[in-house]
Amino acid sequence: MRDALRVFRHLTNYRKLVALHILYTLLSVIFSVFTFAMAIPFLKITFGMQGIPLEKPHFQFTIDSIEQNIGYYLGSFISDHGTMKALLIIVGGLVTMTFFRSMFTYLSMTMLAPIRNGVVRDFRNKLYLKILLLPLAYFSEEKKGDLMTRMSSDIQEIEHSVLSALDALMRSPIQIFVYLSVMFFMSWQLTLFALVLLPLSGYFIGLLGRSLRRTSREAQNRFGSIMSVVEETLGGMRIIKAFVAEKRIEDYFVRQNEEYTRVMNRIYRRRYLASPMTEFLGVVTVGFIIWYGGVLILGEGGQITGEIFIAYIMIFSQIIPPAKSFTTAQYNISKGLASADRVNAVLDTVNPITSAPGAIAAQDFHEAIEYKDVQFEYGEEPVIRGVTFTIRKGETVALVGPSGSGKTTLADLLPRFYDVTGGRVTIDGADIRTLKLDHLRGLMGNVNQEPILFNDTIANNIAFGVVTATREEIVAAARVANAHEFIMQFEQGYDTNIGDRGLKLSGGQRQRLSIARAVLKNPPILILDEATSSLDTESERLVQEALENLMKERTSLVIAHRLSTVRNADKILVLQEGVIVEEGTHDQLMEQNGLYQKLYNMQTFNGS
Numbered sequence: 001m002r003d004a005l006r007v008f009r010h011l012t013n014y015r016k017l018v019a020l021h022i023l024y025t026l027l028s029v030i031f032s033v034f035t036f037a038m039a040i041p042f043l044k045i046t047f048g049m050q051g052i053p054l055e056k057p058h059f060q061f062t063i064d065s066i067e068q069n070i071g072y073y074l075g076s077f078i079s080d081h082g083t084m085k086a087l088l089i090i091v092g093g094l095v096t097m098t099f100f101r102s103m104f105t106y107l108s109m110t111m112l113a114p115i116r117n118g119v120v121r122d123f124r125n126k127l128y129l130k131i132l133l134l135p136l137a138y139f140s141e142e143k144k145g146d147l148m149t150r151m152s153s154d155i156q157e158i159e160h161s162v163l164s165a166l167d168a169l170m171r172s173p174i175q176i177f178v179y180l181s182v183m184f185f186m187s188w189q190l191t192l193f194a195l196v197l198l199p200l201s202g203y204f205i206g207l208l209g210r211s212l213r214r215t216s217r218e219a220q221n222r223f224g225s226i227m228s229v230v231e232e233t234l235g236g237m238r239i240i241k242a243f244v245a246e247k248r249i250e251d252y253f254v255r256q257n258e259e260y261t262r263v264m265n266r267i268y269r270r271r272y273l274a275s276p277m278t279e280f281l282g283v284v285t286v287g288f289i290i291w292y293g294g295v296l297i298l299g300e301g302g303q304i305t306g307e308i309f310i311a312y313i314m315i316f317s318q319i320i321p322p323a324k325s326f327t328t329a330q331y332n333i334s335k336g337l338a339s340a341d342r343v344n345a346v347l348d349t350v351n352p353i354t355s356a357p358g359a360i361a362a363q364d365f366h367e368a369i370e371y372k373d374v375q376f377e378y379g380e381e382p383v384i385r386g387v388t389f390t391i392r393k394g395e396t397v398a399l400v401g402p403s404g405s406g407k408t409t410l411a412d413l414l415p416r417f418y419d420v421t422g423g424r425v426t427i428d429g430a431d432i433r434t435l436k437l438d439h440l441r442g443l444m445g446n447v448n449q450e451p452i453l454f455n456d457t458i459a460n461n462i463a464f465g466v467v468t469a470t471r472e473e474i475v476a477a478a479r480v481a482n483a484h485e486f487i488m489q490f491e492q493g494y495d496t497n498i499g500d501r502g503l504k505l506s507g508g509q510r511q512r513l514s515i516a517r518a519v520l521k522n523p524p525i526l527i528l529d530e531a532t533s534s535l536d537t538e539s540e541r542l543v544q545e546a547l548e549n550l551m552k553e554r555t556s557l558v559i560a561h562r563l564s565t566v567r568n569a570d571k572i573l574v575l576q577e578g579v580i581v582e583e584g585t586h587d588q589l590m591e592q593n594g595l596y597q598k599l600y601n602m603q604t605f606n607g608s
Helices: 002-037 039-046 063-081 083-133 136-141 144-186 188-235 237-242 246-298 306-347 407-412 437-442 458-462 471-480 484-488 507-521 537-551 586-592 595-607
Strands: 368-378 381-392 396-400 422-427 444-447 525-529 555-559 571-576 579-584
Touching (some): 002 083, 002 144, 083 306, 144 188, 144 306, 188 246, 381 407, 381 571, 381 579, 396 407, 407 525, 407 555, 437 444, 444 507, 444 537, 458 471, 458 507, 471 537, 507 537, 525 537, 571 595, 579 586, 579 595
Parallel strands (some): 396 571, 444 525, 525 555
Antiparallel strands (some): 368 381, 368 422, 571 579
C-alpha cells in the first residue's frame, strides 16, 4: 500500500484536475440514480400495484413519502393525459438523465488524460535527473540495459497498470458510496446483507493480486536482463563477429527470452483469472441477495414491496461494474507496483557524492592541489594506499605505472567522481568535499582516452556545457585543437552531425573535438587520461600538438601509458599497486634505474 501511495502522491501536482474529475464523476452518478429512481412510481401505477393518490401527500425525506409524491404528480398526469403520454414523459426523462450522465462521465474522463500523462512525465523527469546525479560507482555495479528498462518499460508499465486504474480508483468508490447510500435508504436489511458478502469476495481477489505482484517483479527483472544482453550485443558486435560467437550469444539470448516468456505466461494466467473470478463472485452475491430479498418480500409483514425490490436490484446491478473495475484495478496495480518498486529502487538510491551543507563556492584556482595520505577502496579491496603529493599551479604532473596500479582512480578522486575512503584531497588548502560540487568540477576540464561525444552537430559537441559559446569562440577552440581543417572538409562544416558516439569521425578527429571542448571551457585545471594511446602516428602528432596548446599556462594531471608523451612533465609519479614507488622528472627517474626506467626501456624497445 505504501508503494501505491508513493505513486499516487504525484497527484498532488494536479489537485484542480483531480477535484474536477471527482465532481464530474459525482454528478454522473447522481443522474444515474435519478434514472433508476424514476422507475418506481411508474411501475406501481402502470402495473396497477397501487392506486393514484387523490390528495397531495405531505413530503418527508423517507422512501414512502418520496414514492407517494412522485406517484401523485405522475398519477395526476396519467389521469389527465393518459398512460401513453406519461410513458413518453418517462422515456424523455430517462433520455435526458442519460444524456447528462454520459456528458459528465465524458468530462470526468477528459480530466484524467493530463493527469496520467503528467504523472508519467514527472516520473521520467525524476528518474532521468536521479541517473544524472548518481555517482560513477553506481554505474559500475548496475547494467545499462537494466537502467534503460526502468526508464522505458517499467515507467510504461506504471502508466498502463497503475495510472490506468486511476479512473476506477476514483470513480468506483464514489459510485459504490452513492449507490449504497440509496440502497440503505431503500432497505437497510438487504444492504447490510450485501456488505457482509462483498468483503469476502474482496479477500479472495486480494490473494490473487499479491501473487501477481511477486510474479510481475520477477518478469521486469528478467526483461532488464534481456535488454542488458541486447545492449552488450550492440556494443560488442565487432568482437562477436571476429570470434564467430554468434551462436553462443544467440543461445544465451534465447535462454533469457525463454525464461521471460515463461514468467509472462504465469502473469497472464493470473490476470485472465481476475475477470471471470470477479464475475462469478458477483453472481454469487446477487444470488444470495435475490434469495434474501424474496425472504423479506414473502415473509411475515412484507418488509419491502416487489417494486422496491426490483428497483433495488436495478441499483445493486450498478454496483457490480464499479466493484469489478475496482478489483480489476487492484490486479493492475499489483502488477504495476512491481515496476514501481524497480523505479523507486533507483530514486531511493542514496548519492554519497553531493555538496555538503554550507559548501564553499570555488570560483578559481590559485595555489596548489594536494593529495594527503589518500586512500581508496572498491568495496573491501584497497586500490589507493596512503598516497601523498602536491601539484602546484602551472605544473604538469604525470601518473605512470603498470595497468591496475590506480592511475585513473587517483585522477577520478580530484573531480569527486569517487570520494576518498581515507585522507583528503585539497585545492588551495580547502578539502574538496567542502566545496560546491558544480564549482569544483567547473574548475576542471577532462580529455579521456576514449573520446565521449554525442549524437549531435560538431558545434554542439564542442560547446557542450558552455551554453553561452558563440560560433566565433567555437571556431577558435577548434583551431587550437587542430580540428578546424578537417571540420571544414565536411559539406555542412560545424553543423555536421557526427552520429552515435561520433562514429562518423576517425579516432584522431574525435579526440581533437574533445580537446576543443576542453579548450572552449577554458578551465584552470586539466585532467588528461592518455589521449593519444590508441591513435596512429599522424593522428597522435596532431593530437599531441593540440594537447600542448591546451596545457599552456594550465595545471595538468596527466595519466600516461606512453611514457614518451610525458618526458617534459614537471613531475612524474610512478604508481604500483596503489602506492607511489618513484617520483621525479624524466631524467631523475632514468638515473634511479628503477621501475620507470624499466617501463620506459620496454616501450622504447617495442617502438624500435
